[in-house]
Amino acid sequence: MLKLENISVRFSGLVAVDNLTMEVKDKTIHSLIGPNGAGKTTVFNAISGLVKHDGRVLLDGKDITHLPVHKRVYHGLGRSFQNIIIFKYMTVLQNLMLGYHSKLQYNHFDEIVYTNRFTLEERKARLRAIEVADLLGIKTILGVYAGTLPYGFQKLIDVGRALMTEPKILLLDEPAAGLTEKESDILKEKIIRIRDNGITVFLIEHDMRMVLDISDRITVINFGKKIAEGTTQDVVNNEEVIKAYLGTAVTVQ
Ligand SMILES: Nc1ncnc2c1ncn2[C@@H]1O[C@H](COP(=O)(O)OP(=O)(O)OP(=O)(O)O)[C@@H](O)[C@H]1O
Structure with missing residues:
Protein backbone atom coordinates (compact mmCIF):
# COMPACT_ATOMS: atom_id res chain seq x y z
CA MET A 1 0.00 0.00 0.00
CA LEU A 2 2.67 2.55 1.04
CA LYS A 3 6.26 1.93 -0.06
CA LEU A 4 9.22 4.07 0.87
CA GLU A 5 12.32 3.45 -1.23
CA ASN A 6 15.70 4.75 -0.10
CA ILE A 7 14.29 7.88 1.55
CA SER A 8 16.95 10.29 2.82
CA VAL A 9 16.39 13.77 4.24
CA ARG A 10 19.22 16.19 4.98
CA PHE A 11 19.04 19.45 6.94
CA SER A 12 22.33 21.26 6.24
CA ASP A 18 19.11 7.86 6.22
CA ASN A 19 18.27 5.65 3.24
CA LEU A 20 15.02 4.31 4.70
CA THR A 21 13.23 1.56 2.77
CA MET A 22 10.05 0.07 4.19
CA GLU A 23 6.52 -0.95 3.35
CA VAL A 24 3.22 -0.43 5.17
CA LYS A 25 0.82 -3.21 4.21
CA GLY A 37 14.98 13.12 17.24
CA ALA A 38 15.25 9.75 15.46
CA GLY A 39 13.60 11.20 12.34
CA LYS A 40 10.04 9.86 12.65
CA THR A 41 8.16 13.11 11.94
CA THR A 42 10.60 13.85 9.12
CA VAL A 43 9.61 10.51 7.52
CA PHE A 44 5.95 11.61 7.72
CA ASN A 45 6.89 14.98 6.23
CA ALA A 46 8.61 13.24 3.32
CA ILE A 47 5.54 11.06 2.71
CA SER A 48 3.26 14.14 2.85
CA GLY A 49 5.46 16.19 0.52
CA LEU A 50 6.45 18.75 3.15
CA VAL A 51 10.19 18.23 2.97
CA LYS A 52 12.70 17.70 0.16
CA HIS A 53 14.09 14.19 0.05
CA ASP A 54 15.91 11.59 -2.00
CA GLY A 55 14.23 8.29 -2.84
CA ARG A 56 10.69 7.42 -3.85
CA VAL A 57 7.28 7.34 -2.17
CA LEU A 58 4.77 4.95 -3.72
CA LEU A 59 1.11 4.83 -2.76
CA ASP A 60 -0.87 1.87 -4.08
CA GLY A 61 1.82 1.39 -6.72
CA LYS A 62 1.68 5.03 -7.88
CA GLY A 76 -5.59 8.86 -0.55
CA LEU A 77 -3.14 10.24 2.00
CA GLY A 78 -4.60 11.60 5.26
CA ARG A 79 -2.58 13.07 8.11
CA SER A 80 -2.96 14.44 11.61
CA PHE A 81 -0.16 16.49 13.16
CA GLN A 82 1.69 16.43 16.50
CA ASN A 83 0.13 19.71 17.59
CA ILE A 84 -3.60 19.70 17.08
CA ILE A 85 -5.42 22.68 15.65
CA ILE A 86 -9.00 22.95 16.84
CA PHE A 87 -11.29 25.87 16.07
CA LYS A 88 -12.71 26.36 19.52
CA TYR A 89 -15.56 28.65 18.54
CA MET A 90 -16.78 26.27 15.85
CA THR A 91 -18.91 23.20 16.45
CA VAL A 92 -17.57 19.67 16.10
CA LEU A 93 -19.49 19.39 12.80
CA GLN A 94 -17.95 22.61 11.45
CA ASN A 95 -14.47 21.50 12.55
CA LEU A 96 -14.92 18.18 10.75
CA MET A 97 -16.30 19.84 7.61
CA LEU A 98 -13.11 21.92 7.35
CA GLY A 99 -11.25 18.67 6.69
CA TYR A 100 -13.25 18.23 3.48
CA HIS A 101 -11.89 21.46 2.08
CA SER A 102 -9.36 19.88 -0.29
CA LYS A 103 -12.13 17.78 -1.87
CA LEU A 104 -14.58 20.65 -2.43
CA GLN A 105 -15.55 21.14 -6.06
CA TYR A 106 -16.92 24.71 -5.79
CA ASN A 107 -15.22 28.08 -6.21
CA HIS A 108 -15.72 31.51 -4.61
CA PHE A 109 -18.37 32.44 -7.17
CA ASP A 110 -20.47 29.37 -6.19
CA GLU A 111 -20.01 30.32 -2.55
CA ILE A 112 -21.07 33.95 -2.97
CA VAL A 113 -24.02 33.31 -5.29
CA TYR A 114 -24.98 30.12 -3.44
CA THR A 115 -25.16 27.97 -6.59
CA ASN A 116 -26.54 24.41 -6.76
CA ARG A 117 -22.98 23.14 -6.91
CA PHE A 118 -22.22 24.89 -3.60
CA THR A 119 -25.33 23.40 -1.92
CA LEU A 120 -24.52 19.92 -3.24
CA GLU A 121 -20.88 20.05 -2.11
CA GLU A 122 -21.84 21.35 1.32
CA ARG A 123 -24.31 18.49 1.65
CA LYS A 124 -21.61 15.96 0.69
CA ALA A 125 -19.24 17.42 3.30
CA ARG A 126 -21.98 17.30 5.95
CA LEU A 127 -22.83 13.66 5.15
CA ARG A 128 -19.16 12.68 5.28
CA ALA A 129 -18.79 14.46 8.65
CA ILE A 130 -21.71 12.44 10.01
CA GLU A 131 -20.11 9.18 8.72
CA VAL A 132 -16.79 10.09 10.33
CA ALA A 133 -18.46 11.08 13.62
CA ASP A 134 -20.28 7.75 13.59
CA GLY A 152 -9.37 13.64 24.48
CA PHE A 153 -12.40 14.63 22.37
CA LYS A 168 -6.68 5.01 2.09
CA ILE A 169 -3.90 5.57 4.61
CA LEU A 170 -3.94 7.75 7.70
CA LEU A 171 -0.68 9.05 9.21
CA LEU A 172 -1.06 9.77 12.92
CA ASP A 173 1.78 11.64 14.63
CA GLU A 174 1.76 11.00 18.39
CA PRO A 175 -2.02 11.00 18.80
CA ALA A 176 -1.79 9.86 22.45
CA ALA A 177 0.49 12.73 23.56
CA GLY A 178 -1.10 14.61 26.45
CA LEU A 179 -3.94 12.12 26.90
CA THR A 180 -4.86 10.45 30.19
CA GLU A 181 -4.64 6.64 30.34
CA LYS A 182 -8.43 6.40 29.95
CA GLU A 183 -8.47 8.79 26.96
CA SER A 184 -5.62 6.89 25.37
CA ASP A 185 -7.55 3.60 25.77
CA ILE A 186 -10.54 5.17 24.01
CA LEU A 187 -8.30 6.43 21.20
CA LYS A 188 -6.80 2.96 20.89
CA GLU A 189 -10.25 1.47 20.26
CA LYS A 190 -10.97 4.13 17.63
CA ILE A 191 -7.70 3.48 15.79
CA ILE A 192 -8.52 -0.25 15.67
CA ARG A 193 -11.97 0.66 14.36
CA ILE A 194 -10.46 2.84 11.65
CA ARG A 195 -8.23 -0.07 10.55
CA ASP A 196 -11.18 -2.48 10.66
CA ASN A 197 -13.05 -0.08 8.36
CA GLY A 198 -10.38 -0.70 5.74
CA ARG A 209 1.35 0.45 25.78
CA MET A 210 -0.65 1.72 22.83
CA VAL A 211 1.97 0.68 20.25
CA LEU A 212 2.25 -2.87 21.58
CA ASP A 213 -1.50 -3.29 21.99
CA ILE A 214 -2.59 -2.26 18.52
CA SER A 215 0.28 -2.60 16.04
CA ASP A 216 0.27 -5.30 13.38
CA ARG A 217 3.86 -4.39 12.55
CA ILE A 218 6.49 -2.02 13.89
CA THR A 219 9.48 -0.30 12.31
CA VAL A 220 12.14 1.10 14.63
CA ILE A 221 14.50 3.87 13.56
CA ASN A 222 17.45 5.47 15.30
CA PHE A 223 19.48 8.38 13.89
CA GLY A 224 17.29 8.15 10.77
CA LYS A 225 18.23 4.54 10.05
CA LYS A 226 16.02 1.46 10.33
CA ILE A 227 17.31 -0.75 13.14
CA ALA A 228 14.48 -3.29 13.37
CA GLU A 229 11.17 -4.26 11.83
CA GLY A 230 8.59 -6.95 12.46
CA THR A 231 5.83 -7.98 14.83
CA THR A 232 5.60 -6.57 18.35
CA GLN A 233 7.34 -9.75 19.63
CA ASP A 234 10.20 -9.40 17.13
CA VAL A 235 10.75 -5.79 18.05
CA VAL A 236 10.58 -5.98 21.85
CA ASN A 237 13.03 -8.87 21.87
CA ASN A 238 15.49 -7.14 19.56
CA GLU A 239 18.71 -6.32 21.44
CA GLU A 240 19.45 -3.19 19.44
CA VAL A 241 15.94 -1.81 20.02
CA ILE A 242 16.17 -2.48 23.74
CA LYS A 243 19.54 -0.71 23.86
CA ALA A 244 18.54 2.26 21.70
CA TYR A 245 14.98 2.84 22.83
CA LEU A 246 13.11 0.49 25.11
CA GLY A 247 15.70 0.40 27.89
CA THR A 248 14.47 -2.86 29.33
CA ALA A 249 12.69 -5.76 27.65
CA VAL A 250 8.91 -5.34 27.46
CA THR A 251 6.57 -8.31 27.82
CA VAL A 252 3.98 -8.65 25.08
CA GLN A 253 0.66 -10.11 26.29
N1 LIG B 1 13.15 21.78 9.62
C1 LIG B 1 14.23 21.29 10.22
N2 LIG B 1 15.43 21.92 10.11
C2 LIG B 1 16.54 21.43 10.70
N3 LIG B 1 16.57 20.30 11.42
C3 LIG B 1 15.40 19.63 11.56
C4 LIG B 1 14.19 20.08 10.98
N4 LIG B 1 13.20 19.19 11.30
C5 LIG B 1 13.78 18.25 12.05
N5 LIG B 1 15.09 18.49 12.22
C6 LIG B 1 16.05 17.66 12.94
O1 LIG B 1 15.98 16.36 12.35
C7 LIG B 1 16.09 15.35 13.36
C8 LIG B 1 14.87 14.46 13.31
O2 LIG B 1 13.74 15.20 13.81
P1 LIG B 1 12.28 14.59 13.87
O3 LIG B 1 11.38 15.65 14.38
O4 LIG B 1 11.96 13.95 12.59
O5 LIG B 1 12.46 13.45 14.99
P2 LIG B 1 11.36 12.59 15.73
O6 LIG B 1 11.85 11.18 15.72
O7 LIG B 1 10.02 12.83 15.14
O8 LIG B 1 11.43 13.17 17.21
P3 LIG B 1 10.32 13.26 18.38
O9 LIG B 1 10.05 11.84 18.83
O10 LIG B 1 11.00 14.05 19.44
O11 LIG B 1 9.11 13.93 17.81
C9 LIG B 1 16.27 16.08 14.68
O12 LIG B 1 17.64 16.14 14.96
C10 LIG B 1 15.68 17.45 14.41
O13 LIG B 1 16.28 18.43 15.23
Whole structure:
Protein backbone atom coordinates (compact mmCIF):
# COMPACT_ATOMS: atom_id res chain seq x y z
CA MET A 1 0.00 0.00 0.00
CA LEU A 2 2.67 2.55 1.04
CA LYS A 3 6.26 1.93 -0.06
CA LEU A 4 9.22 4.07 0.87
CA GLU A 5 12.32 3.45 -1.23
CA ASN A 6 15.70 4.75 -0.10
CA ILE A 7 14.29 7.88 1.55
CA SER A 8 16.95 10.29 2.82
CA VAL A 9 16.39 13.77 4.24
CA ARG A 10 19.22 16.19 4.98
CA PHE A 11 19.04 19.45 6.94
CA SER A 12 22.33 21.26 6.24
CA GLY A 13 24.90 18.87 7.72
CA LEU A 14 22.38 16.66 9.54
CA VAL A 15 21.07 13.43 8.01
CA ALA A 16 17.62 13.21 9.61
CA VAL A 17 16.46 10.20 7.56
CA ASP A 18 19.11 7.86 6.22
CA ASN A 19 18.27 5.65 3.24
CA LEU A 20 15.02 4.31 4.70
CA THR A 21 13.23 1.56 2.77
CA MET A 22 10.05 0.07 4.19
CA GLU A 23 6.52 -0.95 3.35
CA VAL A 24 3.22 -0.43 5.17
CA LYS A 25 0.82 -3.21 4.21
CA ASP A 26 -2.81 -2.61 3.30
CA LYS A 27 -5.38 -2.48 6.17
CA THR A 28 -2.79 -2.80 8.94
CA ILE A 29 -1.76 -0.62 11.86
CA HIS A 30 1.97 -0.05 11.36
CA SER A 31 3.91 1.89 13.99
CA LEU A 32 7.10 3.87 13.52
CA ILE A 33 8.99 4.20 16.78
CA GLY A 34 12.38 5.37 17.98
CA PRO A 35 14.06 7.82 20.36
CA ASN A 36 13.39 11.59 20.30
CA GLY A 37 14.98 13.12 17.24
CA ALA A 38 15.25 9.75 15.46
CA GLY A 39 13.60 11.20 12.34
CA LYS A 40 10.04 9.86 12.65
CA THR A 41 8.16 13.11 11.94
CA THR A 42 10.60 13.85 9.12
CA VAL A 43 9.61 10.51 7.52
CA PHE A 44 5.95 11.61 7.72
CA ASN A 45 6.89 14.98 6.23
CA ALA A 46 8.61 13.24 3.32
CA ILE A 47 5.54 11.06 2.71
CA SER A 48 3.26 14.14 2.85
CA GLY A 49 5.46 16.19 0.52
CA LEU A 50 6.45 18.75 3.15
CA VAL A 51 10.19 18.23 2.97
CA LYS A 52 12.70 17.70 0.16
CA HIS A 53 14.09 14.19 0.05
CA ASP A 54 15.91 11.59 -2.00
CA GLY A 55 14.23 8.29 -2.84
CA ARG A 56 10.69 7.42 -3.85
CA VAL A 57 7.28 7.34 -2.17
CA LEU A 58 4.77 4.95 -3.72
CA LEU A 59 1.11 4.83 -2.76
CA ASP A 60 -0.87 1.87 -4.08
CA GLY A 61 1.82 1.39 -6.72
CA LYS A 62 1.68 5.03 -7.88
CA ASP A 63 4.81 7.11 -7.57
CA ILE A 64 3.70 10.22 -5.63
CA THR A 65 7.23 11.50 -4.95
CA HIS A 66 6.87 14.65 -6.99
CA LEU A 67 3.23 15.46 -6.27
CA PRO A 68 2.34 18.55 -4.24
CA VAL A 69 0.69 18.07 -0.82
CA HIS A 70 -2.93 18.52 -1.96
CA LYS A 71 -2.55 16.02 -4.81
CA ARG A 72 -1.22 13.43 -2.34
CA VAL A 73 -4.40 13.97 -0.31
CA TYR A 74 -6.38 13.39 -3.51
CA HIS A 75 -4.54 10.06 -3.99
CA GLY A 76 -5.59 8.86 -0.55
CA LEU A 77 -3.14 10.24 2.00
CA GLY A 78 -4.60 11.60 5.26
CA ARG A 79 -2.58 13.07 8.11
CA SER A 80 -2.96 14.44 11.61
CA PHE A 81 -0.16 16.49 13.16
CA GLN A 82 1.69 16.43 16.50
CA ASN A 83 0.13 19.71 17.59
CA ILE A 84 -3.60 19.70 17.08
CA ILE A 85 -5.42 22.68 15.65
CA ILE A 86 -9.00 22.95 16.84
CA PHE A 87 -11.29 25.87 16.07
CA LYS A 88 -12.71 26.36 19.52
CA TYR A 89 -15.56 28.65 18.54
CA MET A 90 -16.78 26.27 15.85
CA THR A 91 -18.91 23.20 16.45
CA VAL A 92 -17.57 19.67 16.10
CA LEU A 93 -19.49 19.39 12.80
CA GLN A 94 -17.95 22.61 11.45
CA ASN A 95 -14.47 21.50 12.55
CA LEU A 96 -14.92 18.18 10.75
CA MET A 97 -16.30 19.84 7.61
CA LEU A 98 -13.11 21.92 7.35
CA GLY A 99 -11.25 18.67 6.69
CA TYR A 100 -13.25 18.23 3.48
CA HIS A 101 -11.89 21.46 2.08
CA SER A 102 -9.36 19.88 -0.29
CA LYS A 103 -12.13 17.78 -1.87
CA LEU A 104 -14.58 20.65 -2.43
CA GLN A 105 -15.55 21.14 -6.06
CA TYR A 106 -16.92 24.71 -5.79
CA ASN A 107 -15.22 28.08 -6.21
CA HIS A 108 -15.72 31.51 -4.61
CA PHE A 109 -18.37 32.44 -7.17
CA ASP A 110 -20.47 29.37 -6.19
CA GLU A 111 -20.01 30.32 -2.55
CA ILE A 112 -21.07 33.95 -2.97
CA VAL A 113 -24.02 33.31 -5.29
CA TYR A 114 -24.98 30.12 -3.44
CA THR A 115 -25.16 27.97 -6.59
CA ASN A 116 -26.54 24.41 -6.76
CA ARG A 117 -22.98 23.14 -6.91
CA PHE A 118 -22.22 24.89 -3.60
CA THR A 119 -25.33 23.40 -1.92
CA LEU A 120 -24.52 19.92 -3.24
CA GLU A 121 -20.88 20.05 -2.11
CA GLU A 122 -21.84 21.35 1.32
CA ARG A 123 -24.31 18.49 1.65
CA LYS A 124 -21.61 15.96 0.69
CA ALA A 125 -19.24 17.42 3.30
CA ARG A 126 -21.98 17.30 5.95
CA LEU A 127 -22.83 13.66 5.15
CA ARG A 128 -19.16 12.68 5.28
CA ALA A 129 -18.79 14.46 8.65
CA ILE A 130 -21.71 12.44 10.01
CA GLU A 131 -20.11 9.18 8.72
CA VAL A 132 -16.79 10.09 10.33
CA ALA A 133 -18.46 11.08 13.62
CA ASP A 134 -20.28 7.75 13.59
CA LEU A 135 -17.02 5.86 13.06
CA LEU A 136 -15.39 7.73 15.96
CA GLY A 137 -18.44 7.55 18.23
CA ILE A 138 -18.83 11.35 18.49
CA LYS A 139 -22.13 11.75 16.62
CA THR A 140 -23.99 12.98 19.69
CA ILE A 141 -21.65 15.96 20.12
CA LEU A 142 -21.67 17.25 16.53
CA GLY A 143 -23.47 20.43 17.61
CA VAL A 144 -21.20 21.18 20.57
CA TYR A 145 -18.55 23.94 20.44
CA ALA A 146 -15.19 22.18 20.17
CA GLY A 147 -13.51 24.44 22.74
CA THR A 148 -15.84 23.25 25.50
CA LEU A 149 -14.79 19.60 25.11
CA PRO A 150 -12.07 17.76 27.04
CA TYR A 151 -8.70 17.31 25.28
CA GLY A 152 -9.37 13.64 24.48
CA PHE A 153 -12.40 14.63 22.37
CA GLN A 154 -10.45 17.43 20.67
CA LYS A 155 -7.88 14.81 19.62
CA LEU A 156 -10.68 12.69 18.14
CA ILE A 157 -11.95 15.70 16.18
CA ASP A 158 -8.44 16.22 14.83
CA VAL A 159 -8.25 12.57 13.74
CA GLY A 160 -11.77 12.89 12.33
CA ARG A 161 -10.78 15.89 10.23
CA ALA A 162 -7.99 13.84 8.65
CA LEU A 163 -10.57 11.13 7.86
CA MET A 164 -12.87 13.56 6.03
CA THR A 165 -11.07 13.16 2.69
CA GLU A 166 -11.70 9.37 2.78
CA PRO A 167 -8.00 8.48 2.94
CA LYS A 168 -6.68 5.01 2.09
CA ILE A 169 -3.90 5.57 4.61
CA LEU A 170 -3.94 7.75 7.70
CA LEU A 171 -0.68 9.05 9.21
CA LEU A 172 -1.06 9.77 12.92
CA ASP A 173 1.78 11.64 14.63
CA GLU A 174 1.76 11.00 18.39
CA PRO A 175 -2.02 11.00 18.80
CA ALA A 176 -1.79 9.86 22.45
CA ALA A 177 0.49 12.73 23.56
CA GLY A 178 -1.10 14.61 26.45
CA LEU A 179 -3.94 12.12 26.90
CA THR A 180 -4.86 10.45 30.19
CA GLU A 181 -4.64 6.64 30.34
CA LYS A 182 -8.43 6.40 29.95
CA GLU A 183 -8.47 8.79 26.96
CA SER A 184 -5.62 6.89 25.37
CA ASP A 185 -7.55 3.60 25.77
CA ILE A 186 -10.54 5.17 24.01
CA LEU A 187 -8.30 6.43 21.20
CA LYS A 188 -6.80 2.96 20.89
CA GLU A 189 -10.25 1.47 20.26
CA LYS A 190 -10.97 4.13 17.63
CA ILE A 191 -7.70 3.48 15.79
CA ILE A 192 -8.52 -0.25 15.67
CA ARG A 193 -11.97 0.66 14.36
CA ILE A 194 -10.46 2.84 11.65
CA ARG A 195 -8.23 -0.07 10.55
CA ASP A 196 -11.18 -2.48 10.66
CA ASN A 197 -13.05 -0.08 8.36
CA GLY A 198 -10.38 -0.70 5.74
CA ILE A 199 -8.16 2.33 6.33
CA THR A 200 -4.45 1.62 6.78
CA VAL A 201 -2.93 3.40 9.79
CA PHE A 202 0.71 4.51 9.98
CA LEU A 203 1.37 5.58 13.55
CA ILE A 204 4.15 7.47 15.34
CA GLU A 205 3.75 7.01 19.07
CA HIS A 206 5.86 7.06 22.24
CA ASP A 207 3.11 5.44 24.35
CA MET A 208 4.47 1.88 24.15
CA ARG A 209 1.35 0.45 25.78
CA MET A 210 -0.65 1.72 22.83
CA VAL A 211 1.97 0.68 20.25
CA LEU A 212 2.25 -2.87 21.58
CA ASP A 213 -1.50 -3.29 21.99
CA ILE A 214 -2.59 -2.26 18.52
CA SER A 215 0.28 -2.60 16.04
CA ASP A 216 0.27 -5.30 13.38
CA ARG A 217 3.86 -4.39 12.55
CA ILE A 218 6.49 -2.02 13.89
CA THR A 219 9.48 -0.30 12.31
CA VAL A 220 12.14 1.10 14.63
CA ILE A 221 14.50 3.87 13.56
CA ASN A 222 17.45 5.47 15.30
CA PHE A 223 19.48 8.38 13.89
CA GLY A 224 17.29 8.15 10.77
CA LYS A 225 18.23 4.54 10.05
CA LYS A 226 16.02 1.46 10.33
CA ILE A 227 17.31 -0.75 13.14
CA ALA A 228 14.48 -3.29 13.37
CA GLU A 229 11.17 -4.26 11.83
CA GLY A 230 8.59 -6.95 12.46
CA THR A 231 5.83 -7.98 14.83
CA THR A 232 5.60 -6.57 18.35
CA GLN A 233 7.34 -9.75 19.63
CA ASP A 234 10.20 -9.40 17.13
CA VAL A 235 10.75 -5.79 18.05
CA VAL A 236 10.58 -5.98 21.85
CA ASN A 237 13.03 -8.87 21.87
CA ASN A 238 15.49 -7.14 19.56
CA GLU A 239 18.71 -6.32 21.44
CA GLU A 240 19.45 -3.19 19.44
CA VAL A 241 15.94 -1.81 20.02
CA ILE A 242 16.17 -2.48 23.74
CA LYS A 243 19.54 -0.71 23.86
CA ALA A 244 18.54 2.26 21.70
CA TYR A 245 14.98 2.84 22.83
CA LEU A 246 13.11 0.49 25.11
CA GLY A 247 15.70 0.40 27.89
CA THR A 248 14.47 -2.86 29.33
CA ALA A 249 12.69 -5.76 27.65
CA VAL A 250 8.91 -5.34 27.46
CA THR A 251 6.57 -8.31 27.82
CA VAL A 252 3.98 -8.65 25.08
CA GLN A 253 0.66 -10.11 26.29
N1 LIG B 1 13.15 21.78 9.62
C1 LIG B 1 14.23 21.29 10.22
N2 LIG B 1 15.43 21.92 10.11
C2 LIG B 1 16.54 21.43 10.70
N3 LIG B 1 16.57 20.30 11.42
C3 LIG B 1 15.40 19.63 11.56
C4 LIG B 1 14.19 20.08 10.98
N4 LIG B 1 13.20 19.19 11.30
C5 LIG B 1 13.78 18.25 12.05
N5 LIG B 1 15.09 18.49 12.22
C6 LIG B 1 16.05 17.66 12.94
O1 LIG B 1 15.98 16.36 12.35
C7 LIG B 1 16.09 15.35 13.36
C8 LIG B 1 14.87 14.46 13.31
O2 LIG B 1 13.74 15.20 13.81
P1 LIG B 1 12.28 14.59 13.87
O3 LIG B 1 11.38 15.65 14.38
O4 LIG B 1 11.96 13.95 12.59
O5 LIG B 1 12.46 13.45 14.99
P2 LIG B 1 11.36 12.59 15.73
O6 LIG B 1 11.85 11.18 15.72
O7 LIG B 1 10.02 12.83 15.14
O8 LIG B 1 11.43 13.17 17.21
P3 LIG B 1 10.32 13.26 18.38
O9 LIG B 1 10.05 11.84 18.83
O10 LIG B 1 11.00 14.05 19.44
O11 LIG B 1 9.11 13.93 17.81
C9 LIG B 1 16.27 16.08 14.68
O12 LIG B 1 17.64 16.14 14.96
C10 LIG B 1 15.68 17.45 14.41
O13 LIG B 1 16.28 18.43 15.23
